[in-house]
Amino acid sequence: xxxxxxxxxxxxxxxxxxxxxxxxxxxxxxxxxxxxxxxxxxxxxxxxxxxxxxxxxxxxxxxxxxxxxxxxxxxxxxxxxxxxxxxxxxxxxxxxxxxxxxxxxxxxxxxxxxxxxxxxxxxxxxxxxxxxxxxxxxxxxxxxxxxxxxxxxxxxxxxxxxxxxxxxxxxxxxxxxxxxxxxxxxxxxxxxxxxxxxxxxxxxxxxxxxxxxxxxxxxxxxxxxxxxxxxxxxxxxxxxxxxxxxxxxxxxxxxxxxxxxxxxxxxxxxxxxxxxxxxxxxxxxxxxxxxxxxxxxxxxxxxxxxxxxxxxxxxxxxxxxxxxxxxxxxxxxxxxxxxxxxxxxxxxxxxxxxxxxxxxxxxxxxxxxxxxxxxxxxxxxxxxxxxxxxxxxxxxxxxxxxxxxxxxxxxxxxxxxxxxxxxxxxxxxxxxxxxxxxxxxxxxxxxx
Amino acid sequence: xxxxxxxxxxxxxxxxxxxxxxxxxxxxxxxxxxxxxxxxxxxxxxxxxxxxxxxxxxxxxxxxxxxxxxxxxxxxxxxxxxxxxxxxxxxxxxxxxxxxxxxxxxxxxxxxxxxxxxxxxxxxxxxxxxxxxxxxxxxxxxxxxxxxxxxxxxxxxxxxxxxxxxxxxxxxxxxxxxxxxxxxxxxxxxxxxxxxxxxxxxxxxxxxxxxxxxxxxxxxxxxxxxxxxxxxxxxxxxxxxxxxxxxxxxxxxxxxxxxxxxxxxxxxxxxxxxxxxxxxxxxxxxxxxxxxxxxxxxxxxxxxxxxxxxxxxxxxxxxxxxxxxxxxxxxxxxxxxxxxxxxxxxxxxxxxxxxxxxxxxxxxxxxxxxxxxxxxxxxxxxxxxxxxxxxxxxxxxxxxxxxxxxxxxxxxxxxxxxxxxxxxxxxxxxxxxxxxxxxxxxxxxxxxxxxxxxxxxxxxxxxxxxxxxxxxxxxxxxxxxxxxxxxxxxxxxxxxxxxxxx
Numbered sequence: 050x051x052x053x054x055x056x057x058x059x060x061x062x063x064x065x066x067x068x069x070x071x072x073x074x075x076x077x078x079x080x081x082x083x084x085x086x087x088x089x090x091x092x093x094x095x096x097x098x099x100x101x102x103x104x105x106x107x108x109x110x111x112x113x114x115x116x117x118x119x120x121x122x123x124x125x126x127x128x129x130x131x132x133x134x135x136x137x138x139x140x141x142x143x144x145x146x147x148x149x150x151x152x153x154x155x156x157x158x159x160x161x162x163x164x165x166x167x168x169x170x171x172x173x174x175x176x177x178x179x180x181x182x183x184x185x186x187x188x189x190x191x192x193x194x195x196x197x198x199x200x201x202x203x204x205x206x207x208x209x210x211x212x213x214x215x216x217x218x219x220x221x222x223x224x225x226x227x228x229x230x231x232x233x234x235x236x237x238x239x240x241x242x243x244x245x246x247x248x249x250x251x252x253x254x255x256x257x258x259x260x261x262x263x264x265x266x267x268x269x270x271x272x273x274x275x276x277x278x279x280x281x282x283x284x285x286x287x288x289x290x291x292x293x294x295x296x297x298x299x300x301x302x303x304x305x306x307x308x309x310x311x312x313x314x315x316x317x318x319x320x321x322x323x324x325x326x327x328x329x330x331x332x333x334x335x336x337x338x339x340x341x342x343x344x345x346x347x348x349x350x351x352x353x354x355x356x357x358x359x360x361x362x363x364x365x366x367x368x369x370x371x372x373x374x375x376x377x378x379x380x381x382x383x384x385x386x387x388x389x390x391x392x393x394x395x396x397x398x399x400x401x402x403x404x405x406x407x408x409x410x411x412x413x414x415x416x417x418x419x420x421x422x423x424x425x426x427x428x429x430x431x432x433x434x435x436x437x438x439x440x441x442x443x444x445x446x447x448x449x450x451x452x453x454x455x456x457x458x459x460x461x462x463x464x465x466x467x468x469x470x471x472x473x474x475x476x477x478x479x480x481x482x483x484x485x486x487x488x489x490x491x492x493x494x495x496x497x
Numbered sequence: 498x499x500x501x502x503x504x505x506x507x508x509x510x511x512x513x514x515x516x517x518x519x520x521x522x523x524x525x526x527x528x529x530x531x532x533x534x535x536x537x538x539x540x541x542x543x544x545x546x547x548x549x550x551x552x553x554x555x556x557x558x559x560x561x562x563x564x565x566x567x568x569x570x571x572x573x574x575x576x577x578x579x580x581x582x583x584x585x586x587x588x589x590x591x592x593x594x595x596x597x598x599x600x601x602x603x604x605x606x607x608x609x610x611x612x613x614x615x616x617x618x619x620x621x622x623x624x625x626x627x628x629x630x631x632x633x634x635x636x637x638x639x640x641x642x643x644x645x646x647x648x649x650x651x652x653x654x655x656x657x658x659x660x661x662x663x664x665x666x667x668x669x670x671x672x673x674x675x676x677x678x679x680x681x682x683x684x685x686x687x688x689x690x691x692x693x694x695x696x697x698x699x700x701x702x703x704x705x706x707x708x709x710x711x712x713x714x715x716x717x718x719x720x721x722x723x724x725x726x727x728x729x730x731x732x733x734x735x736x737x738x739x740x741x742x743x744x745x746x747x748x749x750x751x752x753x754x755x756x757x758x759x760x761x762x763x764x765x766x767x768x769x770x771x772x773x774x775x776x777x778x779x780x781x782x783x784x785x786x787x788x789x790x791x792x793x794x795x796x797x798x799x800x801x802x803x804x805x806x807x808x809x810x811x812x813x814x815x816x817x818x819x820x821x822x823x824x825x826x827x828x829x830x831x832x833x834x835x836x837x838x839x840x841x842x843x844x845x846x847x848x849x850x851x852x853x854x855x856x857x858x859x860x861x862x863x864x865x866x867x868x869x870x871x872x873x874x875x876x877x878x879x880x881x882x883x884x885x886x887x888x889x890x891x892x893x894x895x896x897x898x899x900x901x902x903x904x905x906x907x908x909x910x911x912x913x914x915x916x917x918x919x920x921x922x923x924x925x926x927x928x929x930x931x932x933x934x935x936x937x938x939x940x941x942x943x944x945x946x947x948x949x950x951x952x953x954x955x956x957x958x959x960x961x962x963x964x965x966x967x968x969x970x971x972x973x974x975x976x977x978x979x980x981x982x983x984x985x986x987x988x989x990x991x992x993x994x995x996x997x998x999x
Contacts (some may be wrong), residue, residue, distance in 0.1 A: 062656070085606040087794070091877060093598040094621040099583075112578070118585030131582040138658050140576030195796045195917075230796055230917060239796065239917035273993070276764055306574050306677065308713070308720075385583055402750060413569070416528040425911035425924030426944045426995075430720045431714065435995040437913070437922030454920055456944050456995020458763065495763035495995045 050100070050120075052080040052205055052217040058120050058213035059209035060106060062129055066211050070108040070133070071147040073210040074118065075343070077101050081202035082170070086177035094170070103383035106132040107147060116385040131218035147212040148366035151376065153229065153347040155216060155340050156331045162248025165201050165221040173199045180254050184227045184242075187262030190269060191232035194261075195239065200224055201249065206384075208345035209442060213470055216345035222336070223249045225257050229265035240265025241479045245336055245479045264418060265341070265384040268439060271451035274496040281492045282407055282413040282443070283485025285476040287417050288397070292482040295461060296328065296392035298429050299353050300379070301326060301359075301368025310432040311359060320465035325398035327352050328363060330380070335394035337481045342491070343382035347392060350379045357465075365390045370489070400471040404486040407470055414443035415494055417457065432461040438494075455496035464489055510933045513947065517808040537590070541636060542608055547632040550592045550615035551694060557593040557858075558615070558632070559693040561831060562586075562606075563873040563977040566650065567685040572661035574677070579684075580654060589873040590618040597621055601876045634698035639835035642819050642826040645704045649684035657682050660708065660741045667742035670714045671749030674756060676720070677713035679747050684733070691833035705979065706735040707968060714752035721758065721941075723751025724908075724926065728968035728979075729822045733753065751908070754939045760969050761928070761943030761994060767903030768945065768992045769896055773964035774909045776982025778989075779814055780884055780971070781914040781921035782949035783807070784982075786915045787841050787849075788867070789856040791916045798919040798950050799847065807847045808953035811889045813882040814842040816851055818866050818882035824968035824981040825882040831937060832868035832877050839865045852863045871976035881971060883981035889959025893986035896958045898934040904994060905929045905936050906945070909966075919949035944995040954987055960986030 072356040075344065079099045085092040102125060103116040113135030115128045139145075181197035200223070207217040226243040242260025244253040303309040311319060320326075330339045330348035342348055344366055352360045364372065365380035365388050380388035408466040409415065418440040427434040435458035442449040459467075472486030539985045543560050550558035551770040572580045572943030588611060589602040595746060599621025604612040651655075661680045668678035683706070690700040707728030714721050725748040727739045770778060783799065791797035799807065808814070820826050827836050834856045840848055852860070853868030869880040897905060905928065912923025922944050965983035 088596065090595070091597045093600060095600040095876065096617045096620075097600075097602050097874060099602075099603075099874060114579050114583040117583070118587065128582075128584070135582060135654070136579035138570070138577060138580050138654050140578075142576060176506050193795055195794050228796075230794070237917055239797065239915060307741060308677070311876070349576045384952075387579060421915065422911065422924060422944055422946075424856070424920035425913075426922075426942070428722070430722060433760075433941060435942070435944045437920070437944055437995070439920070453918065454946055454948060454993060456763070456922075456946055456993065458943070458995050475662075493763065495993065496994075497765055 053206035059207050063126055070106055071211050073105040073147050075103040075208050077206040079204040081410045083200040084177045086181045086197045097206040102385040104128050104132040104290045106136045107145050108136050110141040110145050111136045112145050113386050116433045144371040147210045148344050149212045155347040158333045158340050160220040162221045164233040164248040165203050168249045180225055180227050184260035184261045186228050188266050190231045190266050191229050192232045195228040197227045214345035216341040218340045221247050225252050227257055229261040229262040231265035236269050238265050238268040268451045271453035274452040276495050278493050279493055280411050280490045282416045283487045284418050287420055288487040289478050289482040289484035292395045294397050300390040301362050301364040302390050304362050308430050316358050318357050319359045320354055321468040322357045323468050323471050324354050326354040326355050328392040328395050329391035337394045342378045343380035343388040346378045363390050397487050399473045399475050401473040404474050407472055407476050407486055407488050408443050411443045416441045455494055458493050467491055544632050546611045546615045546963050547694050550614050550619045553619045555592040555594045557694050559591040561589045562690040565687040569683040570921050572665050572680040587873040590614045592618040595691045600876050614979055632694050634692050635696050636698045639828040641828045643821040645732040652733045662740040664710050664745040668745035668749045671746050672753050674716050675712050675749050676715045679858035680920045681709045681713045683707050686809045697833040699829050699833045703827055704732050705730050710748040712749040712752040714756050716756035719907045721752050721755035726967045728824050730826050731822050734945045758939040758941045761940045765991050765993050769905045769988045772962045772986045773966040775984030775987050776966045777909045777912050777923050780982050781912040782952050784884050785883050785914050786916045788952050789850045789852045790879045792850050797916045802847050806845050808845045809956040810845045811959045812845050813887045815840050816881055816884045823883045824979045830866045830868045831870045834864045834866045837866040851879050869978050875976050880978050881980050888961050888963045890959045891960050892961040893962045896986055896988050903931045907930050922946040946993045955990045957990050958988035
């Protein structure tokens with residue numbers, strides 16, 4: 050379905066709105082495909098179309114919501130009735146209201162690669178099979194490839210409301226991912242590699258294969274390290290995960306509810322002067338770039354931390370109204386939920402050094418290649434975190450023996466202050482944050 | 498712009514980790530409470546769809562229809578934030594030829610929609626034998642694990658909201674230090690129909706109800722959080738057996754206790770895990786590694802270990818989809834196979850893996866009833882149901898008293914495992930120091946990490962106080978399914994604790 054058809058569905062629902070209520074309709078349509086290769090053959094080939102509608106009703110300062118995974122018109126009417134009925138049970142809240150257009154022009158970003166719609170299935174299959182072959186051939190210690198996959202998607206979404214919001218946009222994406230299995234005869238490890246872009250032309254199979262091989266082989270023979278405090282280097286992929294967690298503490302909803310460790314720190318120094326963090330979904334190079342937020346307002350660039358000083362929180366229209374601020378165009382949602390607040394495309398201002406150059410400056414340290422259980426290990430209120438990790442020791446400026454089965458722990462506050470270098474190796478990742486290497490001093494590595 | 502879920506394991510969310518599986522506590526994620534309608538597909542249309550799917554070749558075809566409805570309500574920041582109603586219905590069609598699976602799904606349940614999906618799924622089977630194949634279905638039913646007494650859909654919304662208000666009041670009155678109470682109610686009804694070219698034609702009607710409370714306590718040491726979740730595969734009668742005020746008080750007590758918490762220690766130490774809580778340990782330490790898809794690809798440390806001793810003698814591990822009312826139970830799995838109780842480890846010896854239909858067929862055996870999927874939009878794969886360790890013989894008090902120093906974990910949070918290396922991690926959300934055989938100071942949150950095969954052999958005490966733990970959502974390959982787990986009190990001689998106190 051194209052943009053006009055989605056708006057048509059939204060308009061149909063808005064036409065049923067009563068005069069004494071506000072109604073907002075989100076309509077989405079997606080088409081995606083996925084090919085997995087295994088053993089030189091197609092393991093699975095999936096093609097799918099998805100659609101959904103979410104309807105929000107606000108009446109007498111009460112909010113109700115309902116959604117459906119279909120756009121059948123009998124269901125649309127029923128969904129509106131459910132949302133309307135649900136609104137009668139909400140608690141009245143003077144700040145509840147749908148947003149109106151705020152005058153910020155919706156950026157025109159080129160987020161659709163038309164090749165996604167024309168790329169032949171045969172080519173997708175070839176890419177997945179080729180990727181598997183490349184990983185297997187990459188190193189004699191690669192003993193298998195658990196997954197080699199090509200996938201792409203074409204998503205269109207529309208938001209329209211009785212308060213004058215009317216926005217629509219489309220995005221495409223392609224990616225490949227491989228998971229290697231490696232063995233040195235005794236130890237077995239796994240590694241992943243991927244490549245992402247707006248369309249198949251942007252995919253770099255060599256990079257995906259090389260990363261999967263490298264990540265899987267370099268951990269072979271890893272042992273549990275001794276507990277010590279040292280300087281660590283986060284791989285770009287790990288940095289991106291931490292950025293997402295930090296951004297989660299800078300959203301208007303947790304700040305207003307007193308659940309953010311940064312709630313009372315506006316204008317204060319919260320990080321090393323090397324830290325400048327922005328959320329900017331208008332950057333067309335960002336994997337998660339998008340023109341409008343979940344309430345149909347223009348996305349925009351928000352400087353969160355500037356040279357270590359906390360500059361702004363993220364807001365949707367509700368948290369902005371309540372905080373007497375303005376929306377930063379940060380309403381995030383699927384069709385099955387009301388808008389929450391979140392970062393869309395985080396990026397740290399990069400430094401100039403490559404990862405190897407950063408490592409060369411470290412006499413005794415650790416390169417963290419992966420973390421696990423990060424979410425369960427972070428207390429977003431206190432900032433305490435502890436996470437399982439694996440990586441390589443750094444000795445005299447060079448990568449040394451692999452280590453695993455240990456945790457790294459600190460607080461988010463201390464970690465931001467202890468950043469001693471930011472890499473220049475910006476990496477585009479299939480997530481809402483760009484990655485780069487980050488060097489943090491005095492982190493506890495807990496092993497034996 | 499809102500988006501339909503992008504494909505793959507970890508797109509759009511900045512925090513998922515691509516390798517490994519993870520299990521999150523329910524209150525940390527949106528419960529996969531889904532949705533749905535009334536339309537039932539006629540048997541003859543299902544038969545035509547299957548025949549159409551096999552027209553261009555293929556060894557096997559399957560139609561999976563799902564109709565799901567859900568409702569949820571959240572009380573936070575002193576008010577009912579909103580009620581949400583959800584529905585979804587659709588059909589996934591799978592065609593298998595040789596080692597290749599073609600899959601397509603649609604929300605269009607008309608004959609046109611179904612036949613188009615069948616064609617798309619069958620496209621992967623191009624070049625196969627082809628020809629006309631008639632599929633005749635035989636309707637069967639499997640016994641339901643339990644009856645549902647009160648359909649949540651029949652309960653007035655005001656009654657559900659009333660539960661939230663009572664829980665919030667109880668949480669707040671638990672102590673003046675309680676500054677925030679968040680309560681969540683959720684229910685879902687998922688009706689499925691499964692038919693395949695082997696002649697299977699069956700279905701299930703799965704009703705789940707859950708309630709969770711999260712409290713924040715504020716004191717001199719900052720803010721601490723406590724949570725409690727109750728959920729079962731039953732209807733609104735959940736609240737006949739579970740008092741929402743009691744749920745709130747347990748959450749509040751956890752938060753209050755942690756105000757006095759000391760930082761978690763770091764390093765290897767003896768860990769005692771309280772009844773119910775240890776299930777997550779087994780889910781991560783070996784459950785995922787015993788799933789036949791990981792085994793078949795040699796992506797598990799337990800591949801090739803059948804018949805070998807893999808755990809301490811006292812460990813008997815069972816995965817049981819028939820457990821009445823438990824969070825991971827059902828009548829039939831998402832491939833139409835009746836749920837079973839499967840013994841995976843018997844007194845320390847590995848006796849079986851868990852299987853779905855395709856992995857079982859390839860191995861010339863029956864599925865173990867572990868073929869599950871998040872929704873009609875997903876291919877099924879091998880998944881756990883309710884995974885538990887049976888009772889041992891030790892008195893739980895003796896286990897603690899005989900532990901000189903270590904930590905006692907009363908509640909675990911989410912976890913994650915790398916099945917290839919067996920390394921796992923999970924969070925502690927309520928834990929205490931053990932000093933001289935006594936539980937002493939509460940400790941702050943931290944992670945426990947270990948290696949599955951090593952930890953299984955390091956269990957040296959198992960209590961006689963078996964209990965199921967909190968309901969969970971298990972995530973694998975981007976799909977979340979409800980799971981349960983349970984254990985008696987148990988002791989691991991050495992696990993690595995990762996706190997910030999070093």
